[in-house]
Amino acid sequence: MKEIERPTRNNLEGIGGWLNPSRYGWERISYWFQRLTGVFLLVYFIGHVYETSTIVNGQNAWESFLELTQTLWGHLFLIMVIGASTFHSANGIRLIFTHAGIGLGTPGRPDYPYNPASLNYRQKSGIWIALILAAAAMFYGFNVLFGV
Amino acid sequence: MNNTTIDNKNERRITLKVYRENRGQDSGSHHDTFEVPYKKWTTVLDALLYVKSYMDPSVAIRYSCRMASCGSCGMKINGVPKLACYTKISELETSTVECEPLPNFPIIRDLVTDFSRFFNHHKSMQPYIQTNDSTEADNSKGTFSFYQSPEDVDKYLQFSYCIKCGLCYSACPTVGTDLNFPGPQALAQQYRYFADTRDESKKRLDIVDDRHGIWRCHFAGSCSKVCPKGVDPALGIQLLRSYMLGISKNDKIPAKKIEINDDNNNNGKI
Numbered sequence: 459m460k461e462i463e464r465p466t467r468n469n470l471e472g473i474g475g476w477l478n479p480s481r482y483g484w485e486r487i488s489y490w491f492q493r494l495t496g497v498f499l500l501v502y503f504i505g506h507v508y509e510t511s512t513i514v515n516g517q518n519a520w521e522s523f524l525e526l527t528q529t530l531w532g533h534l535f536l537i538m539v540i541g542a543s544t545f546h547s548a549n550g551i552r553l554i555f556t557h558a559g560i561g562l563g564t565p566g567r568p569d570y571p572y573n574p575a576s577l578n579y580r581q582k583s584g585i586w587i588a589l590i591l592a593a594a595a596m597f598y599g600f601n602v603l604f605g606v
Numbered sequence: 607m608n609n610t611t612i613d614n615k616n617e618r619r620i621t622l623k624v625y626r627e628n629r630g631q632d633s634g635s636h637h638d639t640f641e642v643p644y645k646k647w648t649t650v651l652d653a654l655l656y657v658k659s660y661m662d663p664s665v666a667i668r669y670s671c672r673m674a675s676c677g678s679c680g681m682k683i684n685g686v687p688k689l690a691c692y693t694k695i696s697e698l699e700t701s702t703v704e705c706e707p708l709p710n711f712p713i714i715r716d717l718v719t720d721f722s723r724f725f726n727h728h729k730s731m732q733p734y735i736q737t738n739d740s741t742e743a744d745n746s747k748g749t750f751s752f753y754q755s756p757e758d759v760d761k762y763l764q765f766s767y768c769i770k771c772g773l774c775y776s777a778c779p780t781v782g783t784d785l786n787f788p789g790p791q792a793l794a795q796q797y798r799y800f801a802d803t804r805d806e807s808k809k810r811l812d813i814v815d816d817r818h819g820i821w822r823c824h825f826a827g828s829c830s831k832v833c834p835k836g837v838d839p840a841l842g843i844q845l846l847r848s849y850m851l852g853i854s855k856n857d858k859i860p861a862k863k864i865e866i867n868d869d870n871n872n873n874g875k876i
């Protein structure tokens with residue numbers, strides 16, 4: 459029999475699986491958003507270190523860089539940072555507990571329709587609260603930056 | 607009598623869109639569509655078997671039990687991994703039902719995928735009970751059974767319901783990018799044996815303590831979302847990790863062995 463050639467990576471979902479959070483409920487959205495905000499915060503953090511390091515080139519360099527954040531797009535970027543860091547921290551604290559097996563319920567005897575204990579409403583509420591906190595923080599930031 | 611007669615006038619039809627590829631012939635892939643009649647109780651597997659019987663016998667599928675027990679009919683149905691025999695067309699509420707091979711499993715032909723990698727990960731977990739003494743395996747010393755209380759059984763029972771259908775492996779975002787990650791099924795089975803009071807292996811935590819091991823789980827929960835048997839692999843993984851992090855202490859008391867003495871006919875009672 460001719461052996462079927464199978465590249466091992468055939469049919470792997472790949473990064474596309476990470477990037478599409480729409481199919482598996484709130485926990486998958488949390489996974490996607492934690493990663494997205496984490497990478498975004500990393501980019502911000504690098505930029506932030508670069509920004510603050512301009513002080514070694516004197517006050518003028520520092521101030522001309524700071525002006526970037528006083529533009530419309532600078533404000534919008536900062537509002538994104540506020541939202542991302544709020545969600546990432548709040549949901550991150552939830553994840554620290556879940557990764558340690560806390561708040562997920564105990565194994566039992568599964569019965570139809572087999573609702574999994576680990577995807578319980580305590581966890582879903584945690585995700586929703588992190589999203590609401592992020593929205594509230596962005597709203598507050600918007601008022602401070604654009605408010606009269 | 608009326609409700610037992612078949613009502614052909616109200617027969618509904620569904621468009622079945624089936625992924626076709628024969629990797630043996632290297633001829634590329636395409637989708638075929640079929641118009642299939644269905645009733646309220648018709649499953650996706652029933653519809654595929656209708657296609658095979660009356661329209662195109664060459665459609666390749668794998669199935670056996672038709673009752674969510676054997677775990678062989680897993681496929682991507684409308685974008686989500688499901689058992690074809692456990693998914694009713696009427697419940698999908700779409701006019702087209704798209705059937706594709708399970709993601710993260712190499713395609714062999716059409717909807718049939720290769721489970722070797724998945725089974726190898728399962729085997730690497732040493733999925734069997736290991737004890738330190740061989741009395742219960744030694745026939746010359748009589749027959750033994752283990753004593754476990756209902757509470758002892760509850761600790762692992764739900765994980766032992768796994769039918770190895772691979773839906774969780776298919777839904778997991780980490781598996782999708784890391785071939786060396788054992789996946790939710792295997793990791794949950796590691797917990798199943800770790801929590802079993804009959805098992806005395808000291809190696810279980812070491813097996814999953816790897817750069818590509820349990821630490822790659824980010825609790826996206828998709829495994830538990832798609833599992834058709836209520837195994838909740840995500841729960842097993844987090845509970846196992848709690849032992850690895852030292853949050854839970856392993857205070858397992860090994861199950862007592864009880865000799866079954868036929869002469870006294872006590873049937874293993876203490």
Ligand code: HEM
Nearest residue numbers: 492493496497499500503546547550551553554823824825
């Ligand atoms: C209060 C502060 C923070 C907390 C509590 C926190 C918590 C967490 C946790 C628990 C995870 C792991 C999630 C998982 O296993 O999937 C995570 C992932 C991550 N965090 Fe943070 N974090 C914080 C701040 C930051 C900051 C400031 C940055 C960037 C400079 C950052 C970047 C990342 C990145 C890139 C990931 C990877 C995403 C992933 O694993 O999917 N985090 N964070």
Ligand code: SF4
Nearest residue numbers: 768769771772774833
């Ligand atoms: S854990 Fe559930 S989804 Fe995964 S292989 Fe076992 S039965 Fe299938």
Ligand code: FES
Nearest residue numbers: 671672677679691
């Ligand atoms: S045919 Fe056995 S699980 Fe579907």
